[in-house]
Amino acid sequence: MENHQAVTATDTRLYGKATARAWDRLYPWLTRRAAWFDHDGPLPLIEGTVIRLVVEKLPSGEVNKPV
Numbered sequence: 001m002e003n004h005q006a007v008t009a010t011d012t013r014l015y016g017k018a019t020a021r022a023w024d025r026l027y028p029w030l031t032r033r034a035a036w037f038d039h040d041g042p043l044p045l046i047e048g049t050v051i052r053l054v055v056e057k058l059p060s061g062e063v064n065k066p067v
Helices: none
Strands: 005-012 016-026 048-055
Touching: none
Parallel strands: none
Antiparallel strands: 005 016, 016 048
């Protein structure tokens, strides 16, 4: 499976430069734990999109962390 990446950045008044990066068609490796413990047969592939947002600064002055 091939995944794709998209990136966009913009300057904001409160946060300085804000950069969003997204990867689509990613999926976790499921294991037979928790919700999948009693699942019969092969485990499914569940695709999703991961988005990472990074800002240059926070208005409060706190240390910014990517989300």
